[in-house]
Amino acid sequence: MNKSIRRGWNNTILGEVLTFKRGFDITKKQLRHGKYDVIFSSGFGGKHNDYKVKAPGVVIGRKGTLGKVFFAEKNFWATDTTLWVKDFHGNNEKFAYYFLHTMNLEQYDCGSANPTLNRNHIHSLPVSYPPLPTQKKIASILSAYDDLIENNNRRIKILEEMAQTLYQEWFVKFRFPGHEQVKMVESELGLIPEGWEVKKLGDVVELAYGKSLKAKDRQGGEIAVYGSSGVIGYHSQYLVKAPGIIVGRKGNVGKVFWSDTNFYPIDTVYYVQTRVCLYYVYFNLQNQNFINNDAAVPGLNRNQAYSLSFLLPNKDLLNKFQPFVSLIFNQIKQLNQKNNNLEKTRDLLLPKLISGQIDVENLDIDTGEIAA
Structure with missing residues (x-):
């Protein structure tokens, strides 16, 4: 690797750039309705009326599901099955999130029966960490892909809700086209349109x-x-x-x-x-x-x-329903395909950016919205 690419990078141990702390005890039964995300080792697992960690934050699976990495944009509760970054030591939070994705932390399982990560063990792992300006540029590049994916996911959710609403209107509320002219008859499910x-x-x-x-x-x-x-x-x-x-x-x-x-x-x-x-x-x-x-x-x-x-329902109505929903599902399919391509490109870039194989030092990248 070209030494100029690595200029200013810090060869150290993980604990010197990111300090982890075990999460806080709470069970799903103890959750109380609220606005704060609760993060388990397998991911976001509900809401609570209190938080333990201020955002932005990075969490990894400690017990059960090991090494999965999560980024929290709002204050949150990290459970005792996780480790959360207590101290970023002035480093960029979003870069830390991406960096940890490349470490394959699940390989450091030290549990005999239940898979477990030991924070003292991972603190001692050797790492090469870039200077802050480089961190921000790398985080900005990778975040751009994640933002596009998230935007597509929002569009997919809207389309799914549209299809669900159409189904509810036609087949649950019986407000399908021409319903005014259709007689309702008794059935074991109650009143249903005649011919169904x-x-x-x-x-x-x-x-x-x-x-x-x-x-x-x-x-x-x-x-x-x-x-x-x-x-x-x-x-x-x-x-x-x-x-x-x-x-x-x-x-x-x-x-x-x-x-x-x-x-x-x-x-x-x-x-x-x-x-x-x-x-x-x-x-x-x-x-x-x-x-x-x-x-x-x-x-x-x-x-x-x-x-x-x-x-x-009768075949005529199902034949009318099919093209409406087919159009929606085709749009969802196209968005999913776009997301698959974005994820592949991001995942290809991720290790090359994090390792310094791709040099971003001289790239003019807006990092204004990247935290820290």
Whole structure:
């Protein structure tokens, strides 16, 4: 590496540039409604009416989920399963957040049974830290990608709410186009539009079992691997063609996910097969009352799910619904693709910027809004 690129960098130990402290005891049952984020080792996990750490702040997973890094823009409560940066020693907070992403801290597990990070251990790790102006430039470059991703995520959320609102208006409140001319008739679900049917879920939907794929067997690639909590990894081959619906079977019972790309559902989920408009089925399943039938590990019994009532509108209305929602979902798909490209570029730049392989010293970058 060219020495001029590294001019002014400080070869030291982590504890000299970032001092960590263990988080504060609190359980989810002790949370009280409030405006302050609570950060667990797995991420943001609720709100509380009090905080322990002033923002901006950086938090890493200490116990359970190790080494995951989180940035808090508002005052927050770091739980006892985390370590938070008590002292940045005058360094840039956002740069510290990105820097810690490159350290692969999960490899320093010192727990015998439960994965654990020891702050004294990581404090002694050797690091090479750039001067503050360079920190700010690097943080500004990487933040630009994250800001674009966040903006796209906000747009995706709005589009999802639009689609959900359309479903609610047409199929829950029965205010679909031409509803004024449609007679309401009695059914086991109450009054429904004439021509609609109350079926059993099993009459219109098949909940097909996913296939086991252990973490060590996942080959990476472009194919999302779905568990009951959502995307849990990536693989080189798909099991189901897109678009598709995934339903949690073990763990997160009845959690419903949509995939607009080919995917691999593992054995803790079902995937949906149906001849009914897939968008309608997706929203209907989100409103079903799936019941946990397993006392030890939460589980969704397929026969119980099949016995649930399923309101089936007439084909003409579903045919009208399809293009409206399809347009929205296509926009969501495009935004997700943009985010994937932004994340790949950011992740490619991240280690090269943090290590000094890419020189930013002479770049004219506005760092005015980068903290510290």
